[in-house]
Amino acid sequence: MLSKFKSHINTKLSFLKGKKLLLACSGGLDSVVLAQLCKAIGLDLTLAHCNFKLRGTESDGDEAFVRNLASSLELEVLVKEFDTLDYAQNHRGSVQMAARELRYQWFNQLLADKSFDCLLTAHHLDDDLETFLINLSRGTGLEGLLGIPEQNDKVIRPLLVFTREEITAYAEEQKIQWREDSSNSESKYLRNKIRHGIVPKLKELHPTFVQNFIQTQSYLHQTSDLVNNHLEEVKTRLFQKADGTIKVNVADLQKLQPLQAYLYGLFHGFGFSDWEAVHGLLTSMSGKEVLSKTHRLLKDRDQLILSKIKTRVNEHFPVFDKDTMLEQPIKLTMEKVDSVTKPLTNTVFLDKEKLNFPMVLRNWGKGDYFYPFGMKGKKKLSKFFKDEKIDVVSKEKQWLLCSDDEIVWVVGKRADERFRVDDSTRQIVKITWIS
Incomplete structure (x- = not known):
């Protein structure tokens, strides 16, 4: 198995070599064998163990075992204890789901804080088969039949090509010790029912059942690739x-x-x-x-x-009387000019003496109104947006330049009549939105 594992790493997962790897190690057969194999081929490894405090002294025994394993392999080990039952109650979920969420929250934190490149887990071919059957029993589409991916972002599963029998045989041959989780034999869990009750019968009916499953999944993955390629073409078009x-x-x-x-x-x-x-x-x-x-x-x-989805915050940014008035969230510049030229959508000409500084750049809100340039009377912004056929998403991104509480410019759309340049204007300012 060591030779097959090394070949698999070299051909399919060669990017793991030279990387800083975190290995999820429960102390059970699969994760212990994975740790031994990775150490044997010289991968840079750190063990990570979760003590969920669910099985009393048995859980503490698992932790002690993993610490000893790390010591014997001359590897660093990281251990985290969780109050899993309390978490499950507070989040109104199952204990299994709570353990999974806690585990991956901690793993993701370690990946970020300690700069690990990848997380290795010890899922194997039988786990993949059981997941396939679980999804099938619950009703699923093509995606649910594809099983466990060998790589999902930074999570890598190097043992997916090995059966439980191969892993057990290797451990016994190498006299590798491991811990048995008593919950793995409890029939109340669906996965255990499938593992102990259904899969053995399927293997009895078809001696080549595992090989047939591998072939079927290969076909399903090919079909999935065809579907995804077509969908990408449709997305490009639509x-x-x-x-x-x-x-x-x-x-x-x-x-x-x-x-x-x-x-x-x-x-x-x-x-x-x-x-x-x-x-x-x-x-x-x-x-x-x-x-x-x-x-x-x-x-x-x-x-x-x-x-x-973005949380809409009514942000306000002060805008001062200077050459570059604002850099963030958008860039606005202001300059004194002697006359008005034909305005563009990103510029506005204003009577400076009608403005009170600092002005404010803010989001629009319900009830906002202004006096659109070139029109008589006021208009609600919501009506203005509707008339201009501005969609909801664009409205949420709209900025308003204001003097005191009055809208001076619906930026990039329309200026306000009250601040226009007229015959009495002595100082003209040109404000430009640099998009």
Whole structure:
């Protein structure tokens, strides 16, 4: 197995060599064997052990074992204790999910704080098979049948090509000691039911079942690649990127068949899961939106607008009377001029004596109004935006230049009539937005 492992690293995971690696080590068979193999081929390794305090002295025994293992292999070991039950209660989740969240929160913190390049976990081929069957039993699409990825960002699983039998045989041959987790035999967990009850029967029915599974997954991955390549072509054709958003024409979307499958393929990567609501956007009124944890999909007239969710903060920035008035969040410059030239969308000419400094650059808010240049009377900004066909996302990014509480300029859109240059003006200033 050592020879096969070394060959696998050299051919598929050669980027691990010379990297600073963190290995998640529970003290169980799989992680102990992975630590031994990595040490044997000279990888730069640090062990990380989580004590979840769920099995009393058994949990403490696992910690002691991993510390001794690290010492025998002359490796650094990092240990973290967790109050897992308390975390599960506070977050209203299962103990298993709590342990997983705590584990990966700590691992990610270590990767960042201690500059580890990768995290190694000891998932193997049987884990992959069990995950496949779990997803199949719950109902899943193609993505759920692809199993455990060998690489997911910085998480690497070098043992995925090895069966549990191979790992056990190697440990026994090399007289490697490990710890048995008593919870692995408890039948209340779905994975254990599949591991101990279903997989052995499938192997009995088909002696080549594991090999058949490997071949099936290979076909599924090839199919997934074809689907993803096609979806990337569709995205290139339909996704119009501008100012941090993606705009998609609704009519073009509706031509895609099967539509539900396309909607999933195009938008699931942004965290959406309510596909009935996403489908409903296509025929909904303008302004309707669907939210994921990270993104918003908004219906705006004849298009959908996809954008990241950002907490809207009503920020205020003082703008002073000097050559360069502001650098952030946008750059504004001001200069004295003798006359007014034809204004551009990024410039405005103002009567300086009508301005009170410091002016303020701020976001627009509900109830804001101004007196649009060239018009009589005031107008609510919300009505102005609607008339100008400015979408919701662009409105949220809109800045207002204000003198006291009065809007001087809807930046890049329209100046305010009250601050215009007229026959009585003695000092003219030109303000430019450098985009």
